[in-house]
Amino acid sequence: MELQRPRGTRDFLPDEMAKRRYVENKLREAATRWGYGEIKTPTFEHIELFTLKSGEGILGEIYNFKDKGDREIALRPELTAPVVRMYVEELQRSPKPLKFFYFDNCFRYERPQKGRFREFFQFGVEIIGSARPESDAEVIALAVEMLERAGVRGDLHVGHLGIVRALMKEIQPEHQSKIMRLVDKKDDKGLEEFLDELQIPDELRGKLFRLIGLRGENAVHEARELVGDIEAMSQFEALLDLLDVYGLEYQVDLGIARGLDYYTGMVFEIYCEGLGAQNQVCGGGAYRLAQLFGGEDTPSTGYAIGFDRIMEVCKVEYQPQIRVAVICFDDTRKEAIKITKELRDAGFITYLDLMGRKFRDQLTHINTIDNARYEQVIKLYGGMENTELEQTYAIIVGTDELKAGKYTFKEMGSGQQTLMMDLEIISRLKEETKKLNDTMEGKRILSA
RNA sequence: GCCUGGGUGGGGUAGCUGGUUAUCCUAUGGGACUGUGGAUCCUACGACUCGGGUUCGAAUCCCGACCCGGGCCCCA
Known part of the structure; x- marks a missing residue:
């Protein structure tokens, strides 16, 4: 140093x-x-x-x-x-x-x-x-x-x-x-x-x-x-x-x-x-x-x-977030940038691979950064409070999906995934965001 | 300004009654598993805070500086 x-x-x-x-x-x-x-x-x-x-x-x-x-x-x-x-x-x-x-x-x-x-x-x-x-x-x-x-x-x-x-x-x-x-x-x-x-x-x-x-x-x-x-x-x-x-x-x-x-x-x-x-x-x-x-x-x-x-x-609560990671392959990187921009324009926190990682490693990386964040949450807030409300989603951009004009929407918590069009993804994410905000609002009212 | 405890890879540690290439975990980069994740394996990277002194030899003992923590003073 x-x-x-x-x-x-x-x-x-x-x-x-x-x-x-x-x-x-x-x-x-x-x-x-x-x-x-x-x-x-x-x-x-x-x-x-x-x-x-x-x-x-x-x-x-x-x-x-x-x-x-x-x-x-x-x-x-x-x-x-x-x-x-x-x-x-x-x-x-x-x-x-x-x-x-x-x-x-x-x-x-x-x-x-x-x-x-x-x-x-x-x-x-x-x-x-x-x-x-x-x-x-x-x-x-x-x-x-x-x-x-x-x-x-x-x-x-x-x-x-x-x-x-x-x-x-x-x-x-x-x-x-x-x-x-x-x-x-x-x-x-x-x-x-x-x-x-x-x-x-x-x-x-x-x-x-x-x-x-x-x-x-x-x-x-x-x-x-x-x-x-x-x-x-x-x-x-x-x-x-x-x-x-x-x-x-x-x-x-x-x-x-x-x-x-x-x-x-x-x-x-x-x-x-x-x-x-x-x-x-x-x-x-x-x-x-x-x-x-x-x-x-x-x-x-x-x-x-x-x-x-x-x-x-001060005693403040961790503010959980909805976050999205766009996962792509070498031959779909350009399409990935497009959907990423759409998601960001819609107001979501969206990650995109910048390391040229392979499909599998991109998924691994999502977990890695989540875990790193939770470590910080424990340090700063004294516990894992509200992290269970948090959800990370992966949007998989592959050639199979693109052929159908869709993306794979994957919930990282449960592993469930569905084929969806961009607008469907956006409205689903909006729904999830609203749910999260309502839950947090409810907790605020309860504690007040 | 005064008193006091402490500094080992990015983070956490072992060694610290001096003696080979400084231990282990984790994180990070690359790779394997060739479109489905937290695993595993391989590989790379990486530290004794700095400067003096004692000694044949210092991460280890002594002194100083720097930095961090705690207590005064003062303040927010």
Whole structure:
């Protein structure tokens, strides 16, 4: 093996891609139905886009280089900043709110681990132009729906940075972010030391510790007692009300701080079992970045799903297929190409020998590739589920058949075969396809 | 950035208390069985991650790099 892929990157083979695309489409479907439009931004951007406000955490992880025009370029480590840049650059006068979704690769120079790669994929959603609790709630509800559709169960935690920040309004902003970082790490000791250093009065310190420790049922009431009747507080309460309307299960957690510095209001994270230390599958919140990028101050809210992580834990079913292999002889290859084209035009997955194999070996080969696929199915889906619904058909193109203007239609599972005309074959295959789809639909309804 | 386990043909493995041509299974290409499949047989292809060191001799012992896995940190 001479060459290999760079550390932390992956190749995706056809069967795995099929599974990824399937899940991706589930997420797309959700976003589309909620009225979000897909966007795409460049793979690389000027590095300032990310150094401006993403926070120290990200800086050391950026993949950057100088291009031939001596510009400092960075491969995007995340997608929120590019989306806001795009908004500022060309969409500021568009009717609000703007609702976007994206699915793309990002790059971070980190130590690879379970659910962590140097090139990884994020599926994200942003609402630009609304600061209302309705937007925050919609975004959270959509995130939960997406995960559900992908067959992922997670724990939803919701917090609000405005509340914590209100308590710290006397403290300098850069000290605030440092405090938030310590809060996020749950590093109580470090936090205590830092507060000592800043000579924070005991009263405030006590309030802060109590606030970030608040969880669950009474968290809201207690928070209100601590910070008083501020706007962030009523916003947060309005948000929680809406989450109840959406029927979501959540845990209030005012200790969520997020690693990126640009969040200002609502923040949420969703955690999952089975991913080791990388248990966060989704994170997001409300932020204000537009002004920083030279636009008018514009409230936004959004989140990103760690696509690779949900692929590790998601429970999806293998999608069985009807497939057809055209089998021919040396003297019927041209006729075989014709019927193959007909079948493909009719929409069927159709194989044709490309190796000049003999009749017998072509049949053998069908089994060989089926078996190889089933091996992958076991690996990717954890079992042979739904493969029994799958059927492979062979269309035999021989001189005997051609004389009659027909083909031999052979069911590989049972070995049964009949002489049929092309149109008969097509309608039979359509029937089988419909049967398969109905069965799958039935299973979906049953499991729902 | 820190801690930790591991790298033998494409996949799975034996060898790893140093000693001939590195074992077996599977996959792949070709062939036999000459228009009916998952079998069998023949044949071809194919590996000790890389670089140093110890030694008469290294897949085997030591060091480093690279890669993979796991745990921190951080995040998705």
